[in-house]
Amino acid sequence: MLDRKFIRQESETLRQAIVDKRESADLDAFLEMDKQHLSLIAQVEELQAERNRASAAINEMKKSGEDASSAIAKTRELSQRTKELEQQQSELEEQLRELQLNFPNIPADDVPRGGEQDNLLIREWGEPVSKPEFEIKPHWDIGEELGLLDLARGAKVAGSGFPLLTGEGARFQRALINFMLDLHREAGFTELIPPLLVNSESATGTGQLPKLIDDMYHCSTDDLWLIPTSEVPVTNMFAGEILGPTDLPRYYTAYTPCFRREAGAHGKDTRGLLRVHQFDKVEMVKFVRPETSEEEHESLLAQAEKVLQALELPYRVMLLASGDLSFAAAKCYDLEIWSPGVGRWLEVSSVSNFGDFQARRAGIRFRPGEREKPQFVHTLNGSGVALARLVAALLETGLTPLGRVKIPEILRPYMGGQEFIGKED
């Protein structure tokens, strides 16, 4: 959510941002309504002050034994009028907030303007396998052949897009989770196991609601949402709180399953583990002071890269253009790993800086120093990293001519020292 003062004073900046981010929001309706609202507040407060004075006067009269009945009758009307205006004001406030929730965050200055084709390649690491010496099958074939993946039975018990990992496939994934959590914990991130269901308030706080309502699974009986990313429960952890001067920065990491309806995505990149309704992810979330958020963003990116480097997976870093940037983000790097079996780059991490956008929605503040006014924190998060696609790329990258899959060295301690997945023929 954007600051109202900012919307008033920098309305043209916002107008441009809405265009740049390919969003739509009714700015003019907001500005008009906001003007009415401000003058209404002034009127309401004046009436309230008058009512408070009248009521205090009645109290004095009663104490000194005077007859207050005519004053009470007069104040009754005043009080009635105040309530009516208060009612109007709160209705207008609610409408304003609804409009305000639909304004996207402003892209940072160094974000390229444009669509997906304008994403900027920042750097590449490692050599993607482009001309393999033998046929590298896509992970769905490797997975089925080695008994790691049973997509048909996953589809049977839940539906398409709900993968079933089996045997060494399940164990491999668990090894990856443990490895990544250890890596982040050692870098100073506090480990969390958050709720997997959240209420509407939390889903609004991080920006999923109202815009992405169709992409989330909803439990209607209890009005709870399955999390699409652990960003939601973790970021909202401090919703409505004021943190102390020494509380920042705070770094958290959490492994959770993530649930996404992927509405409208059917038929697009949906084979195997490329796009699924349920996937595991290790996430990192930071709460930081505003003046440090740019450097914190860079170091968060570096931490996500460490995962891929340790796994010896070639990857590239993309800076997203404004049109590809998510609703709540001011700036975002994507990490993409090479999938030699599918022959494509796969996005396994988004590392985003939200500025104070989420903090303002969720009400997360901090006190910069003793006796100083509370300010909104900056929130950042990054996948470190998403598992389904990571497993896909590791299976394809590690595939040997014998049909087994070589396990990256760093993971072997987590696999009981094992070097390969799959038996020798």
Add this chain to the structure above:
RNA sequence: GGAGGACUAGCCUAACUGGUAAGGCAGCGGUCUUGAAAACCGCCGGGCUUUGCCCUUGGGGGUUCGAGUCCCUCGUCCUCCGCCA
């Protein structure tokens, strides 16, 4: 799921049969001091168009001139009962 109790600012704790949130601790700034402690003074929920005004007693609503207090509703925690991996 049922019964009972509780919720006041970072923490603790007051407020008559409804009368307009009183204190304490911790913390911060200052005076004094070689330094510290003690003592004393100030600050110590949020907001604003800041000699002032408005809002704030878990959230929302109601009654009333006026609600921490009365009523309704939701939430959270505690105790007991029931159910349960």
